[in-house]
Amino acid sequence: MIKCERTEVMNINNAIRGARNPLNSWDRSDSYVDSDGTFKLGEKDLDLAKRLCTAGNDHRKFIRQIFISVDITAPIYWWKEYDTYKVGTVANSTSTMHKIHSKPFELNDFSHDHLSEEGLKALEDLIKVLEDVRLKYVETKDKTLWYTLIQLLPEGYHQMRTCTFSYENAIAMFRARKNHKLQEWHDFCLWIKGLPYMQDLFEDVKEYEG
Numbered sequence: 377m378i379k380c381e382r383t384e385v386m387n388i389n390n391a392i393r394g395a396r397n398p399l400n401s402w403d404r405s406d407s408y409v410d411s412d413g414t415f416k417l418g419e420k421d422l423d424l425a426k427r428l429c430t431a432g433n434d435h436r437k438f439i440r441q442i443f444i445s446v447d448i449t450a451p452i453y454w455w456k457e458y459d460t461y462k463v464g465t466v467a468n469s470t471s472t473m474h475k476i477h478s479k480p481f482e483l484n485d486f487s488h489d490h491l492s493e494e495g496l497k498a499l500e501d502l503i504k505v506l507e508d509v510r511l512k513y514v515e516t517k518d519k520t521l522w523y524t525l526i527q528l529l530p531e532g533y534h535q536m537r538t539c540t541f542s543y544e545n546a547i548a549m550f551r552a553r554k555n556h557k558l559q560e561w562h563d564f565c566l567w568i569k570g571l572p573y574m575q576d577l578f579e580d581v582k583e584y585e586g
Contacts, residue, residue, distance in 0.1 A: 377487040377534070378450040378560040380567040386443045388572070389415045395428060395438035422576060429577045436577075439543035440464075444571065447538050451487040453531040454560045457553075464545050469537040476525050477514055481507045487532040490559070502530065546571065547578060554584060562586045 389407065396402050406418030417425065429436045450458070481503045488499055506528060513521035550568045553561040566586045568574060575582040 377489055378448065378454060378563050380564070381447045381449070383444065383446045383567075383571075385572050386445070388417065388442050391438045391441035392417060392421050392425060394441060395421075395424060417573060422573070425573070425577055433544070436544070439547070439577070442543040443540060444542065444546060445538065445540050446567075447536060448564075449534050449536040450560055451532045451534055452529075453487075454558065455535060455537070456531075457558075457561075461541070461545060461549060465539065465541040467537040467539045469535055472526070472529070472533075472535065476529070477510050477522065481510060485534055486530065487534065487560075499530070499532070502528065543571070543574070543577075546574070547581070550578075550581060550584075554580075 392407060393402065393405065396405060404420055406420045408416055408418060410416050425438070428438065483500065483503060486499060486503070488496055491499060506525060509521050509524050509528070512518070513525065546568050550565050554565045556562070563586070565584060569581050569584055
């Protein structure tokens, strides 16, 4: 399971203006702000953006200046793979260390959509153990019990992070992970597909079906 919420895309206007710097072609820019206050790429600016992206990453430098902020909730096993992408990305996470005991453990705190019947039963049993330990820790503050929570916590446990990265980071992740065996990566790539102008800029994103 993965959720991408509160997505914001920023700085498209400055990025496309910068894309025109090499040829001093600012007078050809036809982008505008619509009645809702949203920046829209005009036909000429979008055509330039497409040509630069088609020409390769040496020419599409402008997409490094288009920024994304998003709250991602995903299991620990997915975050371990996402953490491969360190350059140009920033994330602030909810704290497992500090807040693991702050609420009751529930089934929906864990990814369980692909579990077998036996696996689901095992997870439910583990949740009961974790909740029992949590309640004892809240009462006693015994650090051994806190360690028990941390060390028993399965990799399917959900963590939410507020992530910031660029369109260049996004297309790199898309191309590296679009055929991954984890369903979470397919869902993440579909989220990337839905970002403003992403399908216009990259044909392989447009054709992706998850």
